[in-house]
Amino acid sequence: MAKTVLKTEGLTKHYGGIHALVDADFEVREGEHVAIVGDNGAGKSTFVRQITGVEQRTGGRIFFDGREVAFKGPLDAREAGMECVFQNLALADDLDVPANLFLGREKTLVNLGPFSILDKRAMRKATEEGLKRTGVRIPRLDFPIRRMSGGQRQGVAIARSATFASKLIIMDEPTAALGVQETAQVENIIRTLKAQGISLILISHNLRQVFDLADRIVVFRRGHIVANLRKEETDGSDIVAYITGVKTQNTAAAMM
C-alpha cells in the first residue's frame, strides 16, 4: 500500500462558539487524488486553512510526510513540500509568468541581500520546464498575467504549485471562476499531475469533475466528515445524500 502523505487525527477548529471543524480524521496517500465536497460552510476551506497553517487549529494532530507537524504559516507548509492553489489565485497581475512562478523564491546570480541580482534566464528555463511538465500552455511567457485568460491564469497558479510541491498540492475550487473550455483545460492539467504521481486534495462543488478526477471522495457537512468513499463504491446521488444530510457514515455527526 502506498505511503501516507497527509493524515489528520481529530482536527478541530472553533471560531468563538462556532464549531467550524470537528474531529476530522483524514488521509491522503502517495499519488492519490482526494476530492473534498460539501455544502457552503461545511468546513472544507476551514479544513484546508488548518492543514496549510494559514490558521492555527483548536485541536487535533496533523501528520505530513511521516512526521507530526505544526505549521506556523503557509510558508512552513510550502517549505515542507505542500503547495496550495488559492481560490483567489494569488498572482501578481503585472508580473510575467516566470516572475509569478518564482515569486518569493527567486533564483539569484549574485547574493546582495535585497539587491540580489535575479537569474532571469534560469527562472525562465525552469518555468518552461514546469509548464511542460504540468501540460499548461501559455503562448507568451513574458506577458503580464493580466493579459491572460482565466484558464491560463489558473494554469500558471497550478504550474507554480506543481513546480515546487514535492509531496502534495491542495486546490480550493480551482475552476469556480472559469468557463467551460477553461475548466476543461484545468482538468487536463490535474490529470497530468495524476499521471506524474503527485498527491492532490481537490475541493470542488462540481460533482462531475470530482468523479472525473478523484480516486476518493470525502464529504463534509456542518464541520464533520460524514463520508469517505472510494469513487467506485458511490455515485452522484449517493454523494448528494451525504452532502444534504440524508445519509451519514459519521454517528457523532448524526446525533447533532
Added chain:
Amino acid sequence: MAELAINTGRAAGPAKRRNWPMELNALFGLVALALIFELAGWFIRGDSFLMNWSRLSIMILQVSVIGIIAVGVTQVIITGGIDLSSGSIVGATAIIAMSFAQAGERNGQEFTDAVFWAQGWVDLPVMVPILVGLAMGLLAGFVNGAVIAYTKIPPFIATLGMMVTARGVAKWWTEGQAVSNPTESFTALGSGMMPVVIFALVAILFHLILSHTLYGRHTYAIGSNPAAARMAGISVEKHLVLVYSIAGMLSAVAGLVAASRALTAQAGMGQMYELDAIAMAVIGGVSLIGGRGSIIGTFIGMLIFGVIISGFTFLRVDAYYQEMIKGAIIVAAVVADIYRQKRRGIVD
C-alpha cells in the same frame, strides 16, 4: 505530457496582441509636444525651439533636481503608495546639510555667522554635509515607511504628516534664517551640469535595480497584489520601509544638489517639488494604482515636464498661466491613467 494539454482558441486572441509599453505612449507625447512648440515657435516667434543648445541644457538642468526625487517617488508609486514629503525633505536636508558645509571665511573675513561657528564646525570635508544630509533623508523616509507598513495608515496621510514635520524641522533648525556661504567643494555638487550627471547616475542605478534585482521584482509584486506578495513569503512591511527610505534618501540627494546650486539654503526650499515629481512619474506612465511603471517612463515624463515649462517660457507665456496649465496637465495624466486601467479591465 504536452498532448494532454488542449489549445484554447480564446486565449490566443488577446495574447497575440503586442505588449505595448506605456513608455512608448509617453515618448510619442514628448515628441508631439516638442514638435508643437517647434511649430509654434516658427509661427509666433520666428525662431526654433529645439535648435538651441543652451535652451535644451537649461531645460534639462531645471528638471533634473526634481527628477532625482521622481526616481524615488516612482518606486513608491509602483508599490501602490505615494510620497508627499519629498519637497519638505529637500528643504530640511538642504538647510541642515548646508549648516555643516559652511566656509569659515567670507570675502577675506571670518564668517562668524556660520551656524556652527561656536563649535568650530566650519570648512568641514564635503563628506560631512553629504552624509548628514543623506542620513536625514534616510531617517525621514524610514519613518514614512515604518508608519505606513506597521500602522497601515494610508501613505497619503503618513507622508502628509512628514511633509509638515520635515518643513517644521527646516524652519526650526535656524529659526527661519537662511544658511549660506558653502565651501567650494560643496558648491561643486550643484555647479554646471552636475545636477544632470547626478540625476543620470541615480536614474541608471535605479533602473538597473528595479529591472534586475529582487528588490525591483518585489516592488512590482507588492504594488500589483500585496496579498499575493505576502502569500509568496515576501516581507511586505520590511520592503515598504526600504522603498520609502530610498525615496527619502533620494529627496535628500536633491536637497543637497539644490542647496549647493543655490549657494544658500532656506527653510522653504523644495516647496511643491513632491507634486512635480509625482507628475513626472504619472506622465511617464507610472500607474497610481501600483504595479506598473519604470524609471525610463519617469525619465520621459521628466523631459515632457521640461519641454512644457521651457516651451511656455520660450513662447513667453506668463508664469501664472504656466502654473495653471501645469496643474491641468497633472490632472490630465491621472485621468489618462484611470482611463487606461478601465480599458484594461474591459479587455480582461
